[in-house]
């Protein structure tokens with residue numbers, strides 16, 4: 001296991017990942033995709049919550065945080081944002097944030 005895998009900085013990225021779709025969160029018309037992603041380099045497990053408003057440019061955003069298999073096993077898509085907010089930190093990125101990946105904690109910025 002690599003201690004400083006790149007996923008800690010930019011999240012798991014193709015092709016070094018294995019994703020499992022959890023479901024969709026339709027709250028507030030976001031229709032966010034909720035996905036569990038394992039980094040195939042370091043085996044860390046990430047929870048990803050991503051959405052965009054197709055009528056608005058630069059609205060795409062995603063949040064990814066490190067989770068345990070137990071935390072996502074029975075996770076309802078609706079509960080994904082609260083779980084990400086409860087983690088010590090999470091990453092956020094997407095066109096809404098200018099394509100930069102930023103480490104944050106607490107409430108999801110731009111949510």
Ligand SMILES: [Zn+2]
Nearest residue numbers: 005007039042
């Ligand atoms: Zn990794």
